Amino acid sequence: MTEPSIMVEMGPVVAPARKWRRACLQAVAILLFGAVLGFLVNHFRPAGLPLVADWSMEGQLSAVDTVENPVISLEEAAALYATQGAVFIDARSEEFYRDGHVEGARNLPWEDFEDRFQDVMSDISPDVLIVVYCDGDACSLSKELAVALTGKGYFHVRVLLNGWSVWQAAKLPSAAG
Numbered sequence: 001m002t003e004p005s006i007m008v009e010m011g012p013v014v015a016p017a018r019k020w021r022r023a024c025l026q027a028v029a030i031l032l033f034g035a036v037l038g039f040l041v042n043h044f045r046p047a048g049l050p051l052v053a054d055w056s057m058e059g060q061l062s063a064v065d066t067v068e069n070p071v072i073s074l075e076e077a078a079a080l081y082a083t084q085g086a087v088f089i090d091a092r093s094e095e096f097y098r099d100g101h102v103e104g105a106r107n108l109p110w111e112d113f114e115d116r117f118q119d120v121m122s123d124i125s126p127d128v129l130i131v132v133y134c135d136g137d138a139c140s141l142s143k144e145l146a147v148a149l150t151g152k153g154y155f156h157v158r159v160l161l162n163g164w165s166v167w168q169a170a171k172l173p174s175a176a177g
Contacts, residue, residue, distance in 0.1 A: 072131060087106065089120070089145065090108070100174055102173070102175075
């Protein structure tokens, strides 16, 4: 007696290489569709994200809406220092401030802003020009402090980029402790 054979009808057999090619093409099509959809949504959003932007510290500071021209040059800051035309505020931690700072500068660390704001700023009028600084090209503490001070009503705030380093390099008056 012979056993009955079961026949299963199978679709067309596709070679494995063709399966991978087809899967890759589908993946690329999905990615392209997603990218085009993302660009379209961004384009028609009321506050769309810029496709190209200046992410340098100066570029970020110029984007701050509350301060007209927040960046100050070393020359301008030195002239204000010499004429006592501005209050200088160090945004770095107390430890770095003690290691060295602009002579006469006050220390208002960004991390302790809410706790120390009243003590540091109580005798400074909102009409006084304030120069804030931190250290290093990538240091954003001064930018954050400038925005926070503006939020507290101090609209005459300027930022000395890479402040402590450029101040020291120019051999301008400094103090420690």
